[in-house]
Amino acid sequence: MDKSDENNPLLLEAARLTGELDNSLAHIRLGHILLEIKQSRLYKKLGYNTLSEYIEANLGFSTRKASNLIRIAYLLKNLDVYARKDHIPADVILPAIAKVPFSKLCLVLRFIEADKTALAQWIANAASMSVVELRKFIKEQEQGHKDDKDR
Numbered sequence: 213m214d215k216s217d218e219n220n221p222l223l224l225e226a227a228r229l230t231g232e233l234d235n236s237l238a239h240i241r242l243g244h245i246l247l248e249i250k251q252s253r254l255y256k257k258l259g260y261n262t263l264s265e266y267i268e269a270n271l272g273f274s275t276r277k278a279s280n281l282i283r284i285a286y287l288l289k290n291l292d293v294y295a296r297k298d299h300i301p302a303d304v305i306l307p308a309i310a311k312v313p314f315s316k317l318c319l320v321l322r323f324i325e326a327d328k329t330a331l332a333q334w335i336a337n338a339a340s341m342s343v344v345e346l347r348k349f350i351k352e353q354e355q356g357h358k359d360d361k362d363r
Contacts, residue, residue, distance in 0.1 A: 222249060223258075226271060239314040243285030246278055280318045287324060297328040305332060312338045319346055323353075 222245050229242040246263070249255060255266035264275040271278075287294060288309070295302040309317070316338040324334050338346060 220254065222254065223270075237310060239281060239317075240284065240288060240310065243281035243283075244289070247282050247285040247289065250282060280314075280321065283321055283325070284314075284317055287321065294324065294328045294331045298331040300332050305335060308332075308335050308339060315343060316341075316346055319343070319350060323350075 226245045229238045250263050255263050260266040267278045291302045320334040320338045
């Protein structure tokens with residue numbers, strides 16, 4: 213391993229942001245950094261076989277959280293595609309996404325990924341509901357979807 217890899221600005225910024233994860237924008241920035249580390253395979257230069265190994269050893273949070281951060285970053289990186297399918301300008305939806313807490317984004321992410329035309333509605337739901345209300349709403353949506361399949 214090259215010593216200069218340890219001082220890579222991406223890695224230093226990831227470590228710094230880990231301490232600021234009470235801020236939604238820090239989550240978004242960290243997700244982008246992790247996506248870049250994943251795509252560049254920078255963790256391999258540091259002697260780790262997987263991104264998960266790097267994250268657990270250096271950033272101190274779970275692989276699941278890292279996966280959610282990366283998925284949100286991917287969504288934002290491709291926001292123009294999602295927004296076009298939902299007929300909403302990306303510059304209108306981005307500020308709304310930035311205001312939604314990470315825990316709520318994680319709850320609605322799979323629905324946005326499954327139906328890109330519902331981006332604005334899921335973000336509005338996440339912004340306007342408490343976590344408890346959002347979980348209940350999701351459960352009702354899943355139950356309704358299951359009932360539709362059973363018919």
